[in-house]
Amino acid sequence: MRHATSHVPVPGGPDELHRGLSAFGRTQAGQLVDDLADLRPDAIASSPYLRAVQTVEPLARRFGVTVTTDAALREWESGLEPRPDYADHYARSWADPDFARPGGESLAALSTRAVAALRVLADQHAGGTVVVGSHGTFVARALAGFGVAVDWPFSAAMPMPAVYRLSFSGMRFHAEGPGLR
Numbered sequence: 001m002r003h004a005t006s007h008v009p010v011p012g013g014p015d016e017l018h019r020g021l022s023a024f025g026r027t028q029a030g031q032l033v034d035d036l037a038d039l040r041p042d043a044i045a046s047s048p049y050l051r052a053v054q055t056v057e058p059l060a061r062r063f064g065v066t067v068t069t070d071a072a073l074r075e076w077e078s079g080l081e082p083r084p085d086y087a088d089h090y091a092r093s094w095a096d097p098d099f100a101r102p103g104g105e106s107l108a109a110l111s112t113r114a115v116a117a118l119r120v121l122a123d124q125h126a127g128g129t130v131v132v133g134s135h136g137t138f139v140a141r142a143l144a145g146f147g148v149a150v151d152w153p154f155s156a157a158m159p160m161p162a163v164y165r166l167s168f169s170g171m172r173f174h175a176e177g178p179g180l181r
């Protein structure tokens with residue numbers, strides 16, 4: 001899932017690891033407990049970024065599961081500082097997924113990282129259910145890596161939070177969630 005509404009990044013504010021959910025986002029995270037009451041997860045994994053961990057914490061408490069963090073579930077390392085015209089830069093990366101900025105990761109590399117991390121979790125919990133707390137571009141590029149036809153407009157329109165249900169059965173993969181047909 002993509003995390004709930006977070007504090008907006010500001011110069012001198014918390015870094016990406018420590019920027020947490022807003023008050024509204026914490027309410028949204030609590031609401032996920034009711035929305036996902038049918039899930040009964042066997043495990044909960046999360047990006048180490050605070051906003052992702054805080055999104056799955058209420059679920060973890062409800063189901064008595066410990067949140068395990070994994071850096072492989074972190075958000076895209078875009079190589080960009082927060083900037084108002086970020087969307088133009090994201091669009092450029094979606095147009096050329098092999099393009100990487102200095103110090104950054106290409107979207108193709110993110111897809112490779114995301115698919116590998118999710119496959120490990122699926123294999124570790126075969127036949128079970130794992131909740132994964134992560135980020136918008138991570139989720140979109142994971143879907144792309146699994147062969148789902150998603151693009152920059154899909155990623156830009158992804159709600160916050162957004163829950164996608166990915167099913168693995170042998171070689172078969174199925175995904176459901178906001179913006180997918």
Ligand SMILES: O=C(O)[C@H](O)COP(=O)(O)O
Binds near residue numbers: 003007009
């Ligand atoms: O999910 C995301 O898009 C990233 O984590 C960035 O989220 P932000 O809106 O908190 O910067």
